[in-house]
Amino acid sequence: MMANIIIGIVFFGIVAFAAYKTIKSMRSNSCPGCACGCSDEQRRSCGC
Amino acid sequence: MKIALAGNPNSGKTTLFNAITGRTEYVGNWPGVTVEKKEADLNRVFRRIAAKAFAEISGGAHSSGRIRVVDLPGAYSISPFTSEEAITRDFVTGENPDVIINIIDCSSLERSLFFTTQLLELGIPLVIALNKVDIIRRHGDKVDVSGLADALDCRIIEVSANDGEGLDKLVAEAVKASVQDREKLPAAGFDTAVAGAGGDEDGLDRARQAYAKTITGKYFFRKRSANEITFSDKADRVVAHPVFGLIIFALIMWGVYALSINGIGGWASGYINDVLFAEAIPDALNSFFESIGLSPILQMLIVDGAVGGVGAVLGFIPLIMVLFFCLALLEDSGYMARVAVVMDRYFKKIGLSGKSIIPMIVGTGCSIPGVMATRTIEDDTERRITTILTPFVPCGAKLPVIALFAAVFFPGATWVFPSIYLLAGLVIIAGGLLLKKIFRYEGENISSFILELPEYKLPSLKHALRQMLKQAIAFIKKAATIILVMNTLVWFMQTYGWNLRPVEDQSMSILAAIGGVAAPLLLPLGLASWQMASSIVTGFIAKENVVATLAILLASSEDALYTATGPLAEMFTPVTAFAFLAFNLFAPPCFAAVGAMNSELGGRRWIFKALLFQLGVGYAVAMLITQIGTLIVYGRPADGALASIIIAAALVGLVIAAIRIRNGKTRGISNTMREENAL
Numbered sequence: 001m002m003a004n005i006i007i008g009i010v011f012f013g014i015v016a017f018a019a020y021k022t023i024k025s026m027r028s029n030s031c032p033g034c035a036c037g038c039s040d041e042q043r044r045s046c047g048c
Numbered sequence: 049m050k051i052a053l054a055g056n057p058n059s060g061k062t063t064l065f066n067a068i069t070g071r072t073e074y075v076g077n078w079p080g081v082t083v084e085k086k087e088a089d090l091n092r093v094f095r096r097i098a099a100k101a102f103a104e105i106s107g108g109a110h111s112s113g114r115i116r117v118v119d120l121p122g123a124y125s126i127s128p129f130t131s132e133e134a135i136t137r138d139f140v141t142g143e144n145p146d147v148i149i150n151i152i153d154c155s156s157l158e159r160s161l162f163f164t165t166q167l168l169e170l171g172i173p174l175v176i177a178l179n180k181v182d183i184i185r186r187h188g189d190k191v192d193v194s195g196l197a198d199a200l201d202c203r204i205i206e207v208s209a210n211d212g213e214g215l216d217k218l219v220a221e222a223v224k225a226s227v228q229d230r231e232k233l234p235a236a237g238f239d240t241a242v243a244g245a246g247g248d249e250d251g252l253d254r255a256r257q258a259y260a261k262t263i264t265g266k267y268f269f270r271k272r273s274a275n276e277i278t279f280s281d282k283a284d285r286v287v288a289h290p291v292f293g294l295i296i297f298a299l300i301m302w303g304v305y306a307l308s309i310n311g312i313g314g315w316a317s318g319y320i321n322d323v324l325f326a327e328a329i330p331d332a333l334n335s336f337f338e339s340i341g342l343s344p345i346l347q348m349l350i351v352d353g354a355v356g357g358v359g360a361v362l363g364f365i366p367l368i369m370v371l372f373f374c375l376a377l378l379e380d381s382g383y384m385a386r387v388a389v390v391m392d393r394y395f396k397k398i399g400l401s402g403k404s405i406i407p408m409i410v411g412t413g414c415s416i417p418g419v420m421a422t423r424t425i426e427d428d429t430e431r432r433i434t435t436i437l438t439p440f441v442p443c444g445a446k447l448p449v450i451a452l453f454a455a456v457f458f459p460g461a462t463w464v465f466p467s468i469y470l471l472a473g474l475v476i477i478a479g480g481l482l483l484k485k486i487f488r489y490e491g492e493n494i495s496s497f498i499l500e501l502p503e504y505k506l507p508s509l510k511h512a513l514r515q516m517l518k519q520a521i522a523f524i525k526k527a528a529t530i531i532l533v534m535n536t537l538v539w540f541m542q543t544y545g546w547n548l549r550p551v552e553d554q555s556m557s558i559l560a561a562i563g564g565v566a567a568p569l570l571l572p573l574g575l576a577s578w579q580m581a582s583s584i585v586t587g588f589i590a591k592e593n594v595v596a597t598l599a600i601l602l603a604s605s606e607d608a609l610y611t612a613t614g615p616l617a618e619m620f621t622p623v624t625a626f627a628f629l630a631f632n633l634f635a636p637p638c639f640a641a642v643g644a645m646n647s648e649l650g651g652r653r654w655i656f657k658a659l660l661f662q663l664g665v666g667y668a669v670a671m672l673i674t675q676i677g678t679l680i681v682y683g684r685p686a687d688g689a690l691a692s693i694i695i696a697a698a699l700v701g702l703v704i705a706a707i708r709i710r711n712g713k714t715r716g717i718s719n720t721m722r723e724e725n726a727l
Contacts, residue, residue, distance in 0.1 A: 004342060004343050004346060007337070007342055011346070011349070011350055014532070015354075015532060015533060015536050018529040018532045019533045021529045022529050022533050025529070026639060026640075
């Protein structure tokens with residue numbers, strides 16, 4: 001039971017953080033990672 | 049304190065910006081790479097140099113504070129000709145930088161000095177960075193730096209941004225100039241030359257040109273004659289030749305892809321896919337989770353959903369790294385600029401120019417900067433057509449899809465990647481011709497394409513390694529964010545039914561229900577299964593998701609996804625596999641690229657037209673491959689043959705109607721113009 005809770009929190013925590021970064025990127029029309037020439041404005045708004 | 053980096057295109061501004069800030073912005077050995085301004089702080093080493101210079105001039109009383117460096121798009125003149133030149137004009141005239149570092153390619157001194165004379169007039173402290181001194185030294189040419197500095201009455205530092213030579217002195221002088229050179233008047237010689245030309249703008253420009261020519265003649269000493277044929281000139285007779293150039297380009301790209309896919313990149317990708325993510329990591333995770341008694345459903349989610357999906361994409365990193373390493377070497381050597389020249393004459397035939405090939409070459413990495421690079425095209429229609437066609441170039445995100453299908457259906461074949469690029473080229477030409485008919489008014493001019501070819505040079509391994517690592521890091525970040533999220537969602541949707549209970553059979557799942565709605569529409573393409581439809585839909589979020597989704601959906605299979613006898617081989621025939629690839633390549637790109645297209649096209653009407661066009665092209669190409677390919681290879685009509693004939697007729701009708709509407713408008717405009725002329 002404990003293992004389920006700990007692993008579940010860690011896994012869904014990672015997914016939630018990934019979702020947060022993804023949504024921020026989506027809102028600024030850029031890809032997470034920004035290796036593809038995003039503008040400074042896009043970088044500022046998606047925080048990467 | 050704010051330092052602006054300004055200069056002509058391809059003078060080395062971004063290379064210098066990266067060197068003094070530690071950033072790794074995209075650098076290309078051709079003009080027009082930077083289309084937006086980029087800002088960053090000086091890195092630690094140069095901050096220390098700046099602080100020391102500031103302490104020297106202020107006697108240690110003040111500190112320089114935060115120093116921001118702004119990399120501006122290249123400009124030939126303060127009077128903007130393109131939108132990115134306007135960004136440079138607006139910044140230097142409206143945002144009061146403390147000092148401008150004017151980067152001059154000293155092998156093109158006369159042309160560069162025209163812009164310098166305009167910057168000097170602004171009254172902002174200016175330091176000239178005489179870049180690429182290593183190149184002129186190699187030719188035995190020389191610049192009288194102190195004479196030139198006296199003539200222009202500003203500080204000039206010889207630098208080589210590539211090697212870092214002279215950059216410490218440049219930063220120190222920029223800091224000193226920002227304090228000591230305020231309110232400085234332009235040099236007397238230049239003042240007189242311009243004053244003599246009167247107030248007319250053309251007259252002033254002519255005076256500036258004459259002045260630049262005079263001082264170049266006085267302070268630039270060329271060892272060889274300007275008419276002397278150099279190695280680059282000789283090489284260009286073959287490399288930039290209209291026919292040989294095309295053949296050389298095809299052979300080089302074949303070699304690059306053969307090395308990436310079948311060479312070390314393919315070998316390493318195969319190892320990661322077959323050993324690491326197919327066996328080692330899942331086995332280790334399963335053993336660990338079983339030992340701690342983890343719930344089977346959570347175990348499946350993590351191992352099959354997250355690790356399986358992300359791993360299926362990450363496995364292609366070596367392949368992508370080798371590919372981008374090779375492309376960076378080619379670009380840095382100056383070769384890609386020749387490709388633009390070769391393609392110019394062919395692109396003119398479809399209403400575009402060589403300017404359109406640059407966004408497409410940039411788009412081989414990612415469609416977003418490719419779409420943004422269309423800003424260098426002045427003509428609106430030409431720019432819009434290029435924006436719509438650029439995502440047809442297979443970008444880095446589409447490579448895993450191509451590599452997966454090549455490995456399963458055409459193992460060992462070196463022709464798959466080149467044939468995909470050839471197909472993309474043909475689709476771009478056909479699409480360009482079609483868009484020219486639909487969008488272009490008769491009599492509109494095609495942009496003139498003048499490209500100053502950089503000299504061939506030995507490409508920098510450091511630069512290529514940086515580009516390669518940058519792509520790899522971006523790929524990992526993407527896999528760890530957007531792809532991980534989508535994989536988790538896909539796993540849930542294929543494991544659970546609408547009643548939120550796990551389903552015995554995947555075909556009862558939420559994903560099957562959603563994919564099942566889209567699947568009949570894909571019947572003429574030979575792709576009428578909910579799994580194929582689902583992977584296509586997730587691909588619109590990020591193209592790598594196509595591979596990740598298939599990996600999750602087929603995780604229960606005993607054979608690995610990448611094997612020729614694996615689960616994919618049961619879903620597709622080689623013909624429909626190629627059609628699936630084509631649809632993913634030519635249908636609308638990922639959401640981020642659509643966002644970039646929306647910004648560049650300017651308006652909902654245009655983005656709607658663009659997406660409709662791309663969807664039509666993707667659908668039509670995939671349908672033709674399936675229907676004609678099945679008839680030729682298997683000697684029988686494919687499923688949905690009748691529907692495909694009806695759809696093909698509807699698409700042709702739609703195109704004819706669009707052309708007729710455009711022709712009607714054109715005639716209307718011509719008649720109005722004739723009437724106006726008659727009046």
